[in-house]
Amino acid sequence: MPSHHDLRSPNQSRRRSVTKPSTRSRKGIVVTQNRIASEVGARVLKEGGNAMDAAIAAAFAVGVVEPWMSGIGGVGALLHRNARTGKVTAVDFGGRSPAGLRLEDFKVTSDHDKANPFGWPAVAGNVNTVGAKAVVAPSQPAGLALAHKLLGSKPWARLVAPAAALADEGMVVDHHTTLTIANALADLRNDPGASERYLRGGCPPIAPAPQTGNEMLRLPAPTLARTLRTIASEGADAMYRGPLARAIAEDVQALGGYLSVEDMAGVAPVEREPLSRDYRGHRLTVLPELNGGPTLLLAFDHLARHGGAPTTHPDGDRFVAYATALAFAWDDRFRRMGDAGERGLPTSTTHLSVIDAEGNIVTLTQTLLSLFGSRIVLPKSGILMNNGINWFDPRPDRPNGLAPGKRGLSNYVPTLMEKDGMAVGIGGCGGRRIIPAVFQILAMMADFGWDLDTAFHQPRIDVSGGKAVTVDRRLPDATRHALSRSFDTMEVDPLPHPTNFTIAGAVRRLGSENEGATEPQQSWSEAVSEDEV
Numbered sequence: 001m002p003s004h005h006d007l008r009s010p011n012q013s014r015r016r017s018v019t020k021p022s023t024r025s026r027k028g029i030v031v032t033q034n035r036i037a038s039e040v041g042a043r044v045l046k047e048g049g050n051a052m053d054a055a056i057a058a059a060f061a062v063g064v065v066e067p068w069m070s071g072i073g074g075v076g077a078l079l080h081r082n083a084r085t086g087k088v089t090a091v092d093f094g095g096r097s098p099a100g101l102r103l104e105d106f107k108v109t110s111d112h113d114k115a116n117p118f119g120w121p122a123v124a125g126n127v128n129t130v131g132a133k134a135v136v137a138p139s140q141p142a143g144l145a146l147a148h149k150l151l152g153s154k155p156w157a158r159l160v161a162p163a164a165a166l167a168d169e170g171m172v173v174d175h176h177t178t179l180t181i182a183n184a185l186a187d188l189r190n191d192p193g194a195s196e197r198y199l200r201g202g203c204p205p206i207a208p209a210p211q212t213g214n215e216m217l218r219l220p221a222p223t224l225a226r227t228l229r230t231i232a233s234e235g236a237d238a239m240y241r242g243p244l245a246r247a248i249a250e251d252v253q254a255l256g257g258y259l260s261v262e263d264m265a266g267v268a269p270v271e272r273e274p275l276s277r278d279y280r281g282h283r284l285t286v287l288p289e290l291n292g293g294p295t296l297l298l299a300f301d302h303l304a305r306h307g308g309a310p311t312t313h314p315d316g317d318r319f320v321a322y323a324t325a326l327a328f329a330w331d332d333r334f335r336r337m338g339d340a341g342e343r344g345l346p347t348s349t350t351h352l353s354v355i356d357a358e359g360n361i362v363t364l365t366q367t368l369l370s371l372f373g374s375r376i377v378l379p380k381s382g383i384l385m386n387n388g389i390n391w392f393d394p395r396p397d398r399p400n401g402l403a404p405g406k407r408g409l410s411n412y413v414p415t416l417m418e419k420d421g422m423a424v425g426i427g428g429c430g431g432r433r434i435i436p437a438v439f440q441i442l443a444m445m446a447d448f449g450w451d452l453d454t455a456f457h458q459p460r461i462d463v464s465g466g467k468a469v470t471v472d473r474r475l476p477d478a479t480r481h482a483l484s485r486s487f488d489t490m491e492v493d494p495l496p497h498p499t500n501f502t503i504a505g506a507v508r509r510l511g512s513e514n515e516g517a518t519e520p521q522q523s524w525s526e527a528v529s530e531d532e533v
Contacts, residue, residue, distance in 0.1 A: 004484040006491045008473055018494075022453035022517035025529035028356040029516035030054050031505040033069065033429065037062035037352070038528035040162045044154060045356055046530040052080055052151040053159060055354045055362035056144045060163035060228070062350050063140070064221070065171050066524070068180055068372045069350040069429065072231070072239065073138045073385040076366030077287050079274065079414045080151055081423060083359030083509065088276075088416060089150060090287045093143025093269035094407055095136035095388035098258035101404040105133060106394045120394055128389045128402070130187050132257025134374040136388030136408065138239075138248075140366050143269040145236035150271065160232035167225035167382075170218030173207045176524055177219075179497055181205065184372045191255075193377030194384070197221060223382030240264045247380040255376055279304050282446045285416040292413030292435045299329035299439050310447035314458065316482025319475070322443060323463050323487055326436050330465035348373055349412060349429035355507035355514045357530075363425035363506075365412035365434075411435060417442050424452070426506035428519075430499055432464035437502035452508050452517035459494065460501055470500060496521050 023029055028051065030041030041058030049057075055078070063071030070076070075095040081088050107124040120128070127133040148156055171177065181188065181204040188194040189202060198219060199205070208214040230238050238244050245264040252259040275293055276285045279300045286293025307321035314322075349367035367386070368374075374387035391408030393400050400409045414427040415438050426441060428434045441455045450458075459472035461483065468488040471480055483489050492500045503525060505518040516527030 002484055002486060003488045004491070005468070005489070008491060008493050012493050012495070018520050019457060020518065020520035022451070022456065022515050023527035023529050024513060024515050025531050026357065026512055026514065027530045028054065028354070029507055029514050029527055029529045030058055030352065030354050031507055031516045031518050031525075031527040032058050032062050032352040033350045033503055033505065033518070033522065033525045034062050034066045035524060035526040035528065036065045036166070038526045039533050041352070041354060042528045042530045042533045044159065046533055047154070049154045050151070050358075051354045051356040051360040051362045052147055053154040054356065055352060055364050056148055056152065057159040057162055058352050058354065059140070059144055059364060059366055060160050061166055062352065063366070064163050064166045064224070066350055067171065067384055068184070068368070069348050070140070070366040070368055071384055072141050072227070073373060073383040074366055074368040075136070075139045075386060075388060076143055076364065077291055077412060077414060078143070078147060078362060078364035079285065079287065079416055079425070080147070081361040081416050081418075081425065083361070083423070086418075088274050088285050090272045090274040091143055091147050091150070091269055092272050092287055092289070093139040093146070094290060094410060095139060095386065095391070096266075097136050097389060097392065097402070097404055097406050097408070098260065098263045099405045100258040100260055101402075102258070103396055103402065106402060108394050120390070123394050128392070128394055129370065129387055130375050132252045132255035132374065132376055132385075134387035134389040135252055135257050135259050135385045137259060137263045137267050138383070138386060139267045139269060141231055141236040141239050142267045146269045146271065156235060157232040160228055164225045164228035164232060167221040167228055170220030173205045173217040173219060175207070176496075178204045178206055180371070184375060187375040188372065191376045193379050193382075194372070194375055197377050197382075197384075221382055223380070225382075227381045227383060240267050244381060248378060248383065251378040251380050252385070277301060279443075280446045282417050282419040284442065285418075286413060290407055290409045292411045293415070295329045295333045296413050296415060296435055296439055298332055299325045299435070300443070302328045303443065313448065314444055316479040318447070319461060319479050320482055320486050322440055323461060323469050323483060326439060326463035329435075330463065334465060349431070349434070351412070351414070351427035351429050351503070351505050353425045353427065353505050353507040353516065355425065355509060355516070359423065359509040359514070361416065361423060361425035361507060361509065363414035363416060363427050365414050365427045365429070367410070367412060367429070413438050415442065417446070421511060423509045424506055426504065428502035428504035430502035433462050433502040436461070436463045437504050441504060441506065452506055452515050456504065456506075456517045457520060462501055472501065494521050496523060
C-alpha cells in the first residue's frame with residue numbers, strides 16, 4: 001500500500017502566502033536568480049543588444065552576485081530561438097573529466113551512503129565531491145564565447161565588463177547570503193581561498209542592522225575581477241591558453257587535483273542539433289545527449305500516449321498522470337543513462353531566460369554542480385571551481401561510471417515550447433528537481449492555455465526518481481489524496497530554504513507582448529524588463 005508522510009515543519013505558518021507577479025512588456029525581459037544580474041542583462045537590451053548579448057552579460061554577472069551557483073569555474077548549456085526564422089541553435093558546454101584522473105584515488109567505501117548527496121556509494125575522503133580532485137575543466141566562458149560568435153552583436157568586452165565591476169565592488173551580504181554560506185561553512189573553512197572570500201573571522205558574514213547607519217556589507221573579489229577583465233579584453237581563449245590557463249592548472253594541481261593545461265586547451269563547446277517533439281500541438285525543443293532533455297521529452301511522450309485528455313483544471317487525475325509520466329521517464333534514465341542519485345541536496349545551478357523586443361529567446365543554464373562546487377577558490381585567479389566529478393558514479397563499470405576524459409550526465413534542461421505565434425523559453429535549478437518542474441509548467445500551459453503568471457503560481461509535485469512523490473501542501477485535498485492512493489507521498493511546504501521544488505525561470509512571447517516569470521518563493525530571483533533600467 002502507498003504511504004503518506006507529512007514532512008512540514010511544525011514551526012511553519014499554515015497561512016503564509018507568497019506571490020510574485022510576472023513582468024510584461026513590449027520590450028525585452030531578462031529573468032535570472034538575482035535582481036542585479038537581471039538588471040545587467042536588461043541594460044544591454046536597452047542599449048540595443050539582442051537576446052544573446054543580454055544572456056551573456058547576465059550569465060557572467062550572476063556568477064559574481066550568486067557565486068555559489070555558477071560562474072567561470074563551471075559548465076552549462078543553452079538554446080536560442082530566432083523569432084523571425086524559428087531556427088533553434090543549441091550550444092553544449094558541458095564538463096569533461098581530466099585526462100590524468102586516477103581511478104585508484106576514488107576508493108568506494110560502501111554500497112549505500114545517505115551522507116553522499118548524489119546517491120553514489122561513498123568515496124574515501126569525499127574526494128569526488130569536495131576539493132581539487134572533484135574538478136572538471138571549466139567550460140562556461142568558452143561556451144558563452146561560442147554563443148557570442150554565432151549570435152551576439154555587441155562587443156565581447158562590453159558584455160563581460162559588468163561582471164568584473166561587480167566583483168571589484170563585492171556582492172552584498174543579506175539574509176540569503178548568510179544562510180547559503182552557513183550551509184557550506186565546514187568546507188569553506190578548510191580552503192584558504194574560500195575562507196578569505198566568503199567568511200569573516202571564520203564565520204558566515206552577517207549584514208549590519210539598518211538602524212546602525214552602516215553601509216551594506218560586501219564581499220569584494222579583486223582577484224576574480226582581474227581574471228574577468230583579462231577575459232573581457234583578451235577573449236575567452238585567454239582562460240584556456242597562456243598564463244591564465246597555466247595559473248588555473250597549477251593551482252588545481254597544487255591543491256591535489258588533476259586539471260592540466262592540456263585539459264584546459266582541450267575545452268571545446270559544441271553546437272548541436274536540437275531534439276524536438278510535439279505535445280498537444282505544441283513543439284518542444286531541448287538539447288540532445290547528456291542532459292535532462294531526452295528524459296523530459298520521454299515524459300511528454302508518455303503523457304501524450306497514456307495520460308488521457310485534461311479537463312478544465314489540473315485535478316487529481318491530471319497530477320497522477322503527470323507523476324506517472326515522470327516516473328516512467330526516470331526509470332528509463334536510470335536504466336540507460338546512469339543518473340542514480342541527487343535528490344534533496346544543496347545543488348548549485350542557476351538558470352536565466354531572456355527575450356528581446358523582436359521576440360528572440362535564450363534559455364541558458366550554468367552550474368558548479370553542488371553548492372559552492374568543489375569549495376575551493378584558486379589563489380592566482382580567484383575562481384570558485386566546480387565539482388563535476390560528482391556527476392559520475394564512482395564505480396567505473398556503471399553506465400555513468402567515472403573515467404578519465406569522459407563527459408558527465410547532467411540534469412539541467414533548458415527548453416523551448418512553441419505554438420501558433422507563442423513561444424516559451426524555460427529552465428531551472430535544483431538538480432533532479434529541474435526536469436519535473438519544467439515538465440509540469442509546460443504541460444499545464446499546454447493543457448490549460450495558461451500564461452506564465454498562472455503556471456508559476458500553481459502548486460506542483462516533484463517526481464525525481466526517488467521512492468516517494470513530493471507534494472506541495474497547498475494542493476487541494478482531493479488532489480493530494482489521489483496522489484497518495486497511487487504513490488508514496490511526502491507533503492512539504494514551498495520554502496526558499498530548503499528548496500523543495502526547482503527555482504524555475506521563463507520568458508514567453510505572445511503576439512507582440514513579452515512576459516517573464518520566476519519562482520515566487522525565491523527572494524532574489526527577478527524578471528526585469530528594459531523599461532525598468
